[in-house]
Amino acid sequence: MNFGVDYYPEHWPEDRWSKDAKLMEEAKFDTVRLAEFAWSKIEGTEGEIDFTWLDRAIETLANRNLDIVLGTPTAAPPPWLTEKHPEVLAVNEDKEVVKPGHRRHYCVNSKVYRDYTKAIVSEMAEKYGEDERVIGWQTDNELGHPVCYCDDCRTKFHAWLRDKYEDIDELNNRWGTTFWSHEYTEWSQIPLPNDNPRKGPNPSLHLDYKRFFSQSTVGYNKFQVDILQDETENQWVCHNFMPHFPNFDHFEMAQDLDLATWDHYPTEIRESYKEVSAGHDLTYGVKDKPFWVMEEQCSYLTRDDLTPAPRPGETRMWTYQSIAHGADGIIYFRWRPCRFGDEQFHGGVLQHDGSRESPGYQEVKSVGNELAEVGTEIDGTVVEADVGIYYSFEQNWSMDTYRFHSPIDYEDEIASYYNALFAANVNVKFVSRNSDLNGLDLLIVPVLPMVDEFLQDKFESFVKEGGKLVGTFRTGIKDFDNHVTDKTFPGRLSELFGISIREFTPVKDKPEVTLSGLQDEGKSYTAKDWVDCIDPGEAEPLAKYDQGWPGDRGYAGVTRNNHDDGAAYYVGLSGEADLYRDLVSYLLKEAGIEPILTGDENLEVRKRTEPETGKELVFVVNHSSSQKSVQLPGKLTDVLTEKEKSGTTTLEPFGVLILRQK
Ligand code: GAL
Ligand code: ZN
Numbered sequence: 001m002n003f004g005v006d007y008y009p010e011h012w013p014e015d016r017w018s019k020d021a022k023l024m025e026e027a028k029f030d031t032v033r034l035a036e037f038a039w040s041k042i043e044g045t046e047g048e049i050d051f052t053w054l055d056r057a058i059e060t061l062a063n064r065n066l067d068i069v070l071g072t073p074t075a076a077p078p079p080w081l082t083e084k085h086p087e088v089l090a091v092n093e094d095k096e097v098v099k100p101g102h103r104r105h106y107c108v109n110s111k112v113y114r115d116y117t118k119a120i121v122s123e124m125a126e127k128y129g130e131d132e133r134v135i136g137w138q139t140d141n142e143l144g145h146p147v148c149y150c151d152d153c154r155t156k157f158h159a160w161l162r163d164k165y166e167d168i169d170e171l172n173n174r175w176g177t178t179f180w181s182h183e184y185t186e187w188s189q190i191p192l193p194n195d196n197p198r199k200g201p202n203p204s205l206h207l208d209y210k211r212f213f214s215q216s217t218v219g220y221n222k223f224q225v226d227i228l229q230d231e232t233e234n235q236w237v238c239h240n241f242m243p244h245f246p247n248f249d250h251f252e253m254a255q256d257l258d259l260a261t262w263d264h265y266p267t268e269i270r271e272s273y274k275e276v277s278a279g280h281d282l283t284y285g286v287k288d289k290p291f292w293v294m295e296e297q298c299s300y301l302t303r304d305d306l307t308p309a310p311r312p313g314e315t316r317m318w319t320y321q322s323i324a325h326g327a328d329g330i331i332y333f334r335w336r337p338c339r340f341g342d343e344q345f346h347g348g349v350l351q352h353d354g355s356r357e358s359p360g361y362q363e364v365k366s367v368g369n370e371l372a373e374v375g376t377e378i379d380g381t382v383v384e385a386d387v388g389i390y391y392s393f394e395q396n397w398s399m400d401t402y403r404f405h406s407p408i409d410y411e412d413e414i415a416s417y418y419n420a421l422f423a424a425n426v427n428v429k430f431v432s433r434n435s436d437l438n439g440l441d442l443l444i445v446p447v448l449p450m451v452d453e454f455l456q457d458k459f460e461s462f463v464k465e466g467g468k469l470v471g472t473f474r475t476g477i478k479d480f481d482n483h484v485t486d487k488t489f490p491g492r493l494s495e496l497f498g499i500s501i502r503e504f505t506p507v508k509d510k511p512e513v514t515l516s517g518l519q520d521e522g523k524s525y526t527a528k529d530w531v532d533c534i535d536p537g538e539a540e541p542l543a544k545y546d547q548g549w550p551g552d553r554g555y556a557g558v559t560r561n562n563h564d565d566g567a568a569y570y571v572g573l574s575g576e577a578d579l580y581r582d583l584v585s586y587l588l589k590e591a592g593i594e595p596i597l598t599g600d601e602n603l604e605v606r607k608r609t610e611p612e613t614g615k616e617l618v619f620v621v622n623h624s625s626s627q628k629s630v631q632l633p634g635k636l637t638d639v640l641t642e643k644e645k646s647g648t649t650t651l652e653p654f655g656v657l658i659l660r661q662k
Contacts (some may be wrong), residue, residue, distance in 0.1 A: 001323075001328055001329065001330070001371055001375035001378060001379060002030060002031040002067070002292065002328065002329035002330070002331070003028065003029055003030055003031065003329070003330050003331075003367075003368055003371055003375075004024070004029040004030055004031030004032050004033070004066065004067075004329075004330075004331045004332070005024060005029055005031075005032055005033075005331060005332045005333075005334070005335045005349055006032075006033045006294075006295060006331055006332065006333045006334045006335065007020070007024075007032045007033070007034055007061075007334070007335045008034075008037075008038075008334065008335070008338065009034070009053070009057040009060075010038050010041045010053065011338050011339075011340075011341075012336070014053075014056065016354065017056075017057060017060045017061075018060050018063075019354075020335065020336075020354075021060050021061050021063065021064040021066065022064060023350075023356055023361070024061070024064060024066055024335075025064040025065060025066070026356075026365065027349075027361065027364055027365040027368045028365070028368030028369055028371065028372050029066060029368060030065065030066060030067060031066065031067045031068075031069060031135070031329065031331060032061050032066045032067070032068055032069070033068075033069040033070075033071060033138065033294065033331055034054070034057065034058070034068060034069070034070055034071065035054060035070050035071050035073060035124075036070075036071020036072070036073060036075065036138060036140075036141045037071075037073055037075060037076040037103065037141070038054070038073050039073035039074070039076055039077065039078050039120060040076075040078035040079070040080075041053065041054075042054065042073065042120070042123075042124070043078065043120060043123075044078075045080055046080055046081070046084070049123050051127050058128075058131075058133055058134070061133075062133040067133065067134075067135045068133050068134045068135065069134070069135060069136045069137065069138060069238075069294075069331075070124065070128060070134055070136075070137050070138070071137070071138040071139075071140075071141060072117075072120070072121050072124060072137065072138070072139055072140060072224055072228075073120065074106075074117050074120065074121070074139075074140045074224070075103050075104055075140050075141035075142070076103045076104075076141075077100070077105065077106050077113070077116070079100060081116055082100045082105070082106075085112045085113075085116075087110065087112060087150075087151075087152070088106050088107060088110040088112050088113040088116075089105055089106065089107065089150075090105060090106060090107040090146045090148040090150060091107070091148055091149045091150040091153075092146050092147075092148075092149070093147065093149065093194045094194075095149065095194065098146055102342070103141075104142075104145060104146065105146075107148040107150050107152060107153060108143075108148065108216050108217050108219075108220035109148065109150070109152045109153045109156045109216050109220075110150070110152050111152060114220070114223060117220075117223065117224065118223075118227060121224050121227045121228065122227055122231065125137075125227055125228050125230075125231030125232055126231055128232075129228075129231040129232035129233060129235065130232070130233050132234075134235055135235060135236070136235050136236040136237065136238060136258075136259070137228050137232070137235060137236070137237045137238070138237075138238050138239060138240055138261070138294065139221050139224040139225060139228070139237065139238075139239045139257075140220075140221065140224065140239065141240060142240055142241070142242050142245070142263065143217050143220070143221060143239065143245075143248065143253075144217060144242065144245035144246075144247045144248050145245060145247060147213050147247050148213070149192050149194050153192070153213075153216070154192055156212075156216065157190075157192065157209065157212050158187045158188060158190060160208075160212045160215070161187060161190060161208065161212075162187055164208070168184055168185065168186070168187060171184065171190075172184060174204060174481045174483075175202055175204040175205055175208075175481070176202070176204060176481075176483060177202065179202070182202060190205070191205075192209065193205060193206045193209045200403075201401075203398075203401040203402050203482045204481050204482045204483070206400075206401035206482075207394075207397055207398055207401045207482045210247075210394075210397040210400075210401070211394070211397070213247060213248070214247065214248040214249045214252070214393065215252075217247065217248040217253070218248055218249065218252050218253045218256070221239055221253055221256060221257075222253075222256045225237050225256050225257065236258035236259050237257055237258050237259075238257055238258060238259040238260065238261045238292065238294070239253065239257055239260075239261065240261045240262060240263050240294040240295065241253075241260060241261065241262045241263075241283060241286070242262065242263060243262055243278075243279045243282040243283055244275075244279065244411070246393060246396055246397075246400075246411075248393070249393040249394065250282070250286045250393065251285075251286050251393070251432045251433075251434070251435075253286075254286035254287045257287070259287075259289075259291065259292060260283050260284075260286050260287045260289070260291045260292075261283070261291055261292040261293065261294035261329070262279060262280075262283040262291065262293060262294065263293070263294060263295035263333070264276065264279065264280070264293045264295065264296050264297060264318065264322055265295070265297045265301055266297055266318055267297060267300075267301060267307040267308060267310070268301065268303060268307065272415075272419075273321075273604075273623050274415070274418065274419045274422045275415060275418075276321075277321070277325060277418075277422060277604065278414075278415065278418050278430075280321070280322060280325030280326065280327065281325060281418075281428055281429065281430050282391065282430045284325060284326040284383055284429070284430070285391070285429055285430030285431060285432070285435070286430075288429075288435065288436070289326075289382070290326045290327065290328040290382060290383070291326060291327055291328070291329075292327060292328060292329030292330070292331065293322045293327050293329065293330050293331065294329075294331050295331065295332075295333035295334075296315075296318065296319060296322060296330050296331060296332045296333060297310070297315070297318060297332075297333065298310070298315045298332040298333070298347070298348065298349055298360050298363075298364060299315075299337075299346075299347020299348055299349075299360055300345075300346075300347045301346060301347070302342070302343050302344075302345055302346040306345060309347065310360075311625055311653075311654065312359070312363070312654075313363070313652070313653060313654035313655070314654050315332075315360065315363050315364065315367075316363055316364075316366070316367050316654065316656065317621055317622065317623070317654040317655070317656055319364075319367050320619060320621055320656040320658070321604060321619075321621045321623075323378060323608075323619070324604070324606040324608070324619030324621060325383065325606060326382065326383040326608065328378075328379075332348075332349050332364060333348070334346070334348040334349070335348050335349055335350060336348045336349070336350040336351075336352070336354055337350075337351065337352050339352060347360070348360070349361050349364055370640060374639050374640060374658065377617065377639050377658075377660075378608065378617065378658075380610055380612075381608035381609055381610045381615070381617060382608065382609060382610075382611060383427055383429070383606075383607075383608055383609075384427065384439065384607075384609050384611075385426070385427035385428055385429035385439075385440070386426065386427070386439075386440060386441045386442060386591070386593045387421055387426055387427070387428050387429070387440065387441070387442045387443075387444070387588070387591075387593060388428070388429045388430070388431045388435075388437065388440040388442070388443045388444070389414060389417060389418060389421075389428060389429075389430055389431070389443075389444050389445075389446070390430075390431055390432065390443060390444065390445040390446070390448065391414060391430045391431070391432055392432055392433060392448070394433075394450070395410065395447065395448055395449060395450060396410040396411070398449045398450050398478060398482055399447065399449060399474070401482060402482075405474065406506075407506060407508065407529045407530070408447065408473075408474060408506075408529055408530050408574065410446075410447050413446040413447050413472065413574060414446050414447075416446075416574070416577070416580045417444050417446055417580055417584065419577070419580065420577070420580040420581050420583070420584035420585075421444075421584055422604070423581065423601070424584055424585060424588055424595055425595035425596050425597055425598065425599070425603075425604075425605040426588065426593055426595060426596065427596070427606055427607055431443070433454070433455070433458075437458070437462050437467070440462075440467060441466075441467065441468060441591040441592065441593060442467070442468045442470070442587055442588065442590075442591035442593060443459075443462060443467060443468070443469050443470070444470045444587075445459070445469065445470060445471050445472070445475070446472050447472055447473070447474045447475065448471065448472075448474075448475040448476065449474050449475065449476075449477050449478045450478045450479060450480050450482070451475070451476045451478075451479075451490075451491055451492045451493055452479065452480050452492075453492075455492075456492045456493060456496075459471075459493065459496060459568075460496055462566070463496060463563050463566035463567065463568050464563060464564075464566060465566065466564070466565035466566045467566050468566065468567050468569065468587065468590055468591045469496075469566070469567070469568045469569070470568075470569045470570075470571060470587060471490065471493060471497060471568065471569070471570050471571070472570070472571045472572070472574075473504065473530050473531070473532040473571070473572050473573065473574070474530070474532075475489075475490045475493060475570075476489060476490030476491035476492050476493040476494070477489050477490065477491060478491075488500045488501065489501035489504075489532070490570070493568075496561070496563075496568045497539060497559065497561050497568045497569075497570040498536070498537050498538040498539035498559070498561035498568070499534050499535065499536055499537050499539045499556075499559050499561070499570055500534075500535045500537055501532045501533065501534060501535075501572070502533050502534075502535045502555070503533040503550075503553075503555075504530070504531060504532045504533060505530075505531050505533075505550070506529065506530055506531075507527050507528060507529055507530060507531055507573075512526065512527075512547055512548055513526070513527040513531050513545055513547055513548040513550050513551065513573070514526055514527065514545065514546055514547040514548075514551070515527060515543050515544065515545050515546065515557040515558070515573060515575070515579075516543060516544065516546050517541070517542065517543040517544050517546075518542060518543040518558060518579075518582055518583065518586065519582060519586050520582075523582065524546070525543075525575050525576070525578060525579040525582075526575060526576060527545075527557075527573040527574070527575055528573075528574050528575050528576055529574040530573060530574050531545070531548075531550055531557070531572060531573045532557075532570075532572035532573065533545075533550045533553065533555035533572070534555055534556040534557065534559055534570065534572045535555065535556075536556045536559050538561065539556075539559040539560060539561040539568075539570070540559060540560050540561070540562075541556035541558070541559055542556075542558040542559060542560055542569075543556070543557050543558040544556050544557060545557050545573075555572075556572070557571075557572045557573050558570065558571050558572065558573075558583070559572075567590065569587065569590075571583065596618055597618060597620065597630055597631065597632065597633075598630070598631050599620065599628065599629060599630030599631060600628040600629055600630070601628075602622065602623045602624040602628060603620055603621065603622055603623070603628050603630055603651065604619075604620070604621040604623060605618065605619070605620050605621075605630070606618075606619045606621075607619070607661075615660070615661070616660075616661035617639070617658055617659065617660060617661070618636070618657075618658070618659040618661055619656070619657070619658055619659075620651060620656065620657040620659070621656050622651040622652070622653065622654055622655045622656070623654070624653065624654075625653045625654065626653055627650055627651065627652060627653065627655075628650070628651050628655075629648050629649060629650045629651065630648070630649055630651065630657070631647070631648055631649075632645055632646050632647060632648075632649055632659070634646060636659040636660060636661060637659065637660045638657050638658060638659055639658045639659070639660050640656065640657070640658050645657070645659065
């Protein structure tokens with residue numbers, strides 16, 4: 001385990017640094033991230049590099065046994081750069097230049113910006129690449145926005161298209177440009193998706209721009225990774241993701257990194273901590289490996305307004321929640337609130353006064369003391385899961401390119417299944433196109449519009465090998481050019497599911513459609529957003545619509561198609577939470593998956609496993625400000641207290657148990 005804090009020595013008088021380092025050591029911190037916005041401090045004017053202050057900061061911290069993670073400062077280009085080269089500034093969707101004065105105002109495709117990136121990253125890597133006090137690097141900071149539409153992007157997009165299609169007629173064909181007379185005779189005629197003020201671009205163009213911009217972002221990160229890997233020794237490279245930023249494929253970027261990390265700010269979404277858990281699981285999934293939380297919330301946040309301060313014990317609970325999901329590093333954001341700048345009231349471990357009396361400091365210090373005891377117990381454990389959710393940035397873009405699919409929201413549909421699995425107390429793994437599906441018994445694939453031969457084979461093999469696969473409405477309706485299939489829906493997956501979709505309808509207000517028959521004959525569920533009318537063919541109808549015209553016509557809403565030990569389930573509708581809860585409990589039973597433990601609502605239960613020995617650590621996390629209880633099967637040891645627990649066990653508000661199972 002690594003345990004530490006994000007620190008900005010450049011914001012504080014130097015004679016304070018040694019006190020900070022001492023307090024960090026006393027809190028049992030061992031790691032500090034530095035410098036990810038410090039470009040103007042390192043290079044005050046072009047070419048004048050000054051590392052002396054950073055040397056002194058690193059020295060001060062290292063004297064207290066703190067390891068350093070260095071951020072490359074490219075998320076915050078300094079004024080001398082943007083004044084000299086305004087062409088590096090991004091252009092937003094409304095065609096306005098993104099002005100300096102904040103951060104993230106540059107374009108990842110700017111050739112000039114890449115030259116400056118190369119210079120500053122190389123300077124840092126040459127200076128610290130063999131410094132044993134530096135254990136790793138973070139590229140930039142939270143990549144993924146703004147999506148840019150500048151002239152550099154336009155030129156590069158045209159080159160990217162040329163590379164992909166080679167021949168303009170091939171592009172015309174694959175984009176369907178005969179529609180509304182869009183046939184291009186020159187690459188230079190191809191617009192960007194925001195050129196048309198009516199915002200209805202060709203769906204193939206739109207999707208290609210999303211792919212292009214994702215690859216540009218992934219490419220910009222790789223550009224930095226390559227420099228760092230060339231110039232450093234025994235130092236890893238990571239990036240701090242925001243998993244819900246949709247503009248690049250995180251699975252792809254992760255291939256270029258040694259470590260995935262993310263920034264965990266639960267109060268932004270306090271009402272739905274399940275979504276916060278999904279962020280952990282997605283960050284685990286992108287490399288299928290333990291990750292770090294590079295910014296762990298420990299105080300109030302500056303968002304549109306200040307968010308509420310964490311309640312006593314809540315920061316500790318978030319810390320263990322992160323660890324439960326596979327975090328091997330916890331770095332709190334930030335050490336001390338800054339007295340100036342945009343985030344002058346963003347909280348930290350300390351308060352503005354820098355005093356050790358800060359309750360936040362006292363709380364993380366007690367976590368530091370606990371982790372000093374139990375960290376070794378957690379080291380080497382990983383997250384194994386029997387249930388997977390297929391998550392694809394590209395499929396989300398496809399849905400997004402076609403606004404007539406509203407009211408379906410890809411993320412919401414994923415969340416509906418995720419939340420039901422969360423409540424069922426099972427580990428969940430996010431997988432994508434290139435993930436290994438071995439080890440999963442149940443794979444839920446919500447809303448998969450585009451299917452090609454590769455995905456068809458992948459899912460067919462999964463079922464053939466005994467897996468239970470769940471697909472939903474809007475699956476198999478398109479190819480990867482974003483064209484609608486000419487086969488009966490669900491297109492390439494019709495045989496796997498054994499069904500035909502005869503009709504479909506968005507469900508806005510009317511007609512009201514209900515479904516019944518799932519497990520319990522008495523229960524009825526209201527369809528929300530979407531209804532696929534399933535002709536079950538060779539599949540078995542598990543539930544039928546019983547109101548509205550889909551009911552009158554006798555269509556099925558949920559089906560199962562058995563393939564020896566495997567089965568393919570199709571869910572034709574979206575609904576309210578009760579539908580997902582009952583579906584998931586049915587599917588878990590079908591796949592023979594048991595909950596890790598059972599307990600009250602608002603408790604989160606997860607498990608980490610040591611692969612060699614099979615040792616299991618069960619984490620129980622109370623997300624609420626009231627007592628909750630959990631049922632334990634037999635006697636277990638709580639490694640935080642070394643006390644034995646059994647039967648019905650109570651957790652205090654925001655309490656945590658870590659139970660040793662084997
Ligand atoms: C993060 C960002 C940090 C800081 C923080 C505030 O998204 O990486 O630099 O701005 O938000 O909550
Ligand atoms: Zn651009």
